Amino acid sequence: MTERLSQSDMNYIEDDLLQYPDWRGQPFLREEVAQFLTYYCKVPDQLDPENVVVLNGCSSVFSTLAMVLCDPGEAFLIPTPFYGGFAFSACLYSKVELILVHLDSEVTDANPCPFRLTVDKLEQALLEARLAGKKVRGLILINPQNPLGDVYCRDSLQEYLKFAKRYNLHVIIDEIYMLSVFDESITFHSVLSMDSLPDPNRTHVIWGTSKDFGISGFRFGVLYTHNKEVASAVSSFGYLHGISGIAQHKLYRLLQDREWIDKVYLPTYRSRLQKAHGYVTQKLEALGIPFLNRGSGLYIWINLKSYLDPCTFEEELLLHRRFLDHKLMLSRGKTYMCKEPGWFRVTFAEKPLWLKEETSFGEWTEQKNTRAMHRFYHVLLEQKQDLIVKQLEDAQRE
Structure with a gap:
């Protein structure tokens, strides 16, 4: 362009x-x-x-x-x-x-x-x-x-x-x-x-x-x-x-x-969208994250309810802020007037260098990495660990 x-x-x-x-x-x-x-x-x-x-x-x-x-x-x-x-x-x-x-x-x-x-x-x-x-x-x-x-x-x-x-x-x-x-x-x-x-x-x-x-x-x-x-x-x-x-x-x-537009721009544009969408959805599937697979637009609507306890808009906001702390901008469902907490919009239309991690998906490490999907994984890992700690503390109190 x-x-x-x-x-x-x-x-x-x-x-x-x-x-x-x-x-x-x-x-x-x-x-x-x-x-x-x-x-x-x-x-x-x-x-x-x-x-x-x-x-x-x-x-x-x-x-x-x-x-x-x-x-x-x-x-x-x-x-x-x-x-x-x-x-x-x-x-x-x-x-x-x-x-x-x-x-x-x-x-x-x-x-x-x-x-x-x-x-x-x-x-x-x-x-x-x-x-x-x-x-x-x-x-x-x-x-x-x-x-x-x-x-x-x-x-x-x-x-x-x-x-x-x-x-x-x-x-x-x-x-x-x-x-x-x-x-x-x-x-x-x-x-x-x-x-x-x-x-x-x-x-x-x-x-x-x-x-x-x-x-x-x-x-x-x-x-x-x-x-x-x-x-x-x-x-x-x-x-x-x-x-x-x-x-x-x-x-x-x-x-x-x-x-x-027909011979140069649109074929390139749609091919890049398809590849980026395929890459991100593959990672979402590997993490077991439900999402809507629609094949259009620049974004994917994903379900992160399992990472919220309790599943409220307050917890959704806290997870949103955790993404921001890791320099990831995911739009939360509340901003789209979704009545159910736990939904987020992920924009996948980005250059491959920014999306992809340097290690294979099965070899995540604690080393610093600037790639978006690597950061995404680590946010959810931190969130899941915090949920486990919270559940253990709740069990001890009971």
């Missing part, structure tokens, strides 16, 4: 690029975004550039969209666990409340897949919210899901959209990881690829380059909506959240180069 962004076609400056940009995004970039999404989302018909709004990041897009769709105190449904940035962005301008739709990890006859979202759960959450006097204006979905890694099938997406239409709810779908599905057996279905949306005027898609292209510093987020009034209203926030003309031109050239 750095090499591509350093090529001569990126270094273009003209007077217009040095002025205040169009609040909605420069026309040349919006046209390219419409073509890009049409191509990669497999849209039946060419998307309309007039329905594209470009702002400085997906969080800005979501914050402004919430402002446009809701009055203060109104609410969105959102399945948990979910990306914690939504909790901040929802209240940034509009003071929108998030109604949590709690998903369960336990597998039962009624719940054959851990953390599975069903229409029944959405119906129940909506009913409880209305009984509590809440005015629910929409539903937020993340596909591929963060932090679970789930990729919704087309039938499930259709069910969620039909549910929303029944109750006149807007649907905001964050597809920021759409190109980060590295398991070839999994097919990503963008909501834009559907031949017929149940309620197109209330369906809004967010995408950006921070994850799929690893260039979060560009601060680039896209809204695509068939609702031109919504697009116009959100674009007014370009006054506060616009992107520089120079950056917009670079993004235009990058998205335009689909031959390089």
Whole structure:
């Protein structure tokens, strides 16, 4: 990516690029975004550039969209666990409340897949919210899901959209990881690829380059909506959240180069993700740590409940701090509004040198080692030893 962004076609400056940009995004970039999404989302018909709004990041897009769709105190449904940035962005301008739709990890006859979202759960959450006097204006979905890694099938997406239409709810779908599905057996279905949306005027898609292209510093987020009034209203926030003309031109050239994206970037990107994911999951299996094996995204949702005694959010926080003490940043489940303590998100999208240990997995030693998985192992070893000591002390007291 750095090499591509350093090529001569990126270094273009003209007077217009040095002025205040169009609040909605420069026309040349919006046209390219419409073509890009049409191509990669497999849209039946060419998307309309007039329905594209470009702002400085997906969080800005979501914050402004919430402002446009809701009055203060109104609410969105959102399945948990979910990306914690939504909790901040929802209240940034509009003071929108998030109604949590709690998903369960336990597998039962009624719940054959851990953390599975069903229409029944959405119906129940909506009913409880209305009984509590809440005015629910929409539903937020993340596909591929963060932090679970789930990729919704087309039938499930259709069910969620039909549910929303029944109750006149807007649907905001964050597809920021759409190109980060590295398991070839999994097919990503963008909501834009559907031949017929149940309620197109209330369906809004967010995408950006921070994850799929690893260039979060560009601060680039896209809204695509068939609702031109919504697009116009959100674009007014370009006054506060616009992107520089120079950056917009670079993004235009990058998205335009689909031959390089298809033949160079994406094969390399997905291959590296797959290798890193395989390495980390192999180590998790060797340690007997349960995890969701989903084949998308940059992270793995892992279950460390067996390392907590008692299994509480307070103990989860202490384990999180122990990871930090060993210079490991694992996001704990509480920050994703998970109702069950003990879940953590491990980001595996890192260079092999930082992930891999210098000794074989069966030859862990006490010697100092800077590799991430080696540190991870030693944190859990310390945690397990402390649990054993605590259990012995409890037994002696009894």
